[in-house]
Amino acid sequence: MGIYRVRPDAQSYGHEIGILLIACSNPFPPGDVGNAWSYNYPVLYETIYDVTIDSLINEGDRSMAPSVVAAAKKLQGMGVKAITSDCGYMLYFQEEVAAALDIPVMLSSLLQLPFIAATLAPSASIGVICANKDRLTPELLSYAYPHPTRELHVAGLQDAPAFRYAILDEKGELDSDAVEKEVVERAVKLVEEHPEIGAILLECSNLPLYAAAVQRATGRHVFDFLTMIDFVQGAGRRRTYQGGY
Structure with missing residues (x-):
């Protein structure tokens, strides 16, 4: 089956997309970015507890950028292939996070x-x-x-x-x-x-x-959000093709 080596920052393996969650108490039914059943591939979540709906949407506070970058780096270390978020207004942090990571970043729909x-x-x-x-x-x-x-x-x-x-x-x-x-x-x-x-x-x-x-x-x-996430995930996990000719 091959040789597998430990990834130092990983606690689990096989996650395609890392998703940054803002701190909120909303229900996440299937179809929501925050529900893992919305995807046909494994995802991994990380909550940023100092980013809230009020601070992000109502106030537009960008002072939490270091926390957002740190959370994104943690997900990257866990082996995800791309990073997204669960709020379109996380666009405030797109440039900082993309500059800090080595994988695609798409924080906003x-x-x-x-x-x-x-x-x-x-x-x-x-x-x-x-x-x-x-x-x-x-x-x-x-x-x-x-x-x-x-x-x-x-x-x-x-x-x-x-x-x-x-x-x-x-x-x-x-x-x-x-x-x-x-x-x-x-x-x-x-x-x-x-x-x-x-x-x-x-x-x-x-x-x-x-x-x-x-x-x-x-x-x-x-x-x-899901059209964007599926698009980027598909580009990072291409399949081989077989069939008649």
């Missing part, structure tokens, strides 16, 4: 914006549904999309009661059906107001489980 734009006609725009529109500032967006070629239309969930209760206010209970209704309503409204939208990006890591419903309601391609 927003990093897909240039790729999505490149797939669309010049006249098309992109719809973005995020956790807090007020905090999705032009400065933050510029970290992922520094040279916009397609217009962005953003809808936030900060005033959606079910989403706010479960995610932003961390009440410990998630009504998935109610949140799905809120997300779909915002997506439909975006497309009605801006019919030139060619694709929709779900910023928040809690939203991929609603992507299919958004797609059914809008008929658009829907991107999220």
